[in-house]
Amino acid sequence: MTWRAIPALMxxxxxVTxxxxxxxxxxxxxxxxxxxxxxxxxxxxxxxxxxxPRLPGLTELVDTLMTPIGDFLIHGGTSHP
Incomplete structure (x- = not known):
């Protein structure tokens, strides 16, 4: 099934082109x-x-990358419980 879908995607x-x-x-x-x-x-x-198919989506990637940055900006780099 998967290998038939890739030529369909192509x-x-x-x-579109x-x-x-x-x-x-x-x-x-x-x-x-x-x-x-x-x-x-x-x-x-x-x-x-x-x-x-179990690959995480874009939302999970953005959440994983932005959560530490957001915590750093909100808490000013100090550790929080």
């Missing part, structure tokens, strides 16, 4: 590179989630 990415092809040709270089990098990043993340 097909959907190709369809075909639909946006007119815009891509006339877009500035920065926007073209942003489009390609976001498309590649989304394809990679979707593929990883299909292969490893």
């Amino acid at each position: 097909t959907i990415s190709l369809l 075909i639909v946006q092809l007119r815009w891509i040709r006339h877009a500035p270089a920065k926007e073209r590179s942003a489009f390609w990098s976001l498309l590649a990043l989304c394809w990679l993340l979707a593929s990883l989630l299909m292969i490893f």
Whole structure:
């Protein structure tokens, strides 16, 4: 099932690219590179989630990274119970 879904994901990415092809040709270089990098990043993340379905989501990643920073900013770097 998983290995059949990845080519389907690639097909959907190709369809998105075909639909946006007119815009891509006339877009500035920065926007073209942003489009390609976001498309590649989304394809990679979707593929990883299909292969490893128990992978934590983006919300858990942001929560894990930001909780210590928030605690540091709120409590001023002092330890708290």
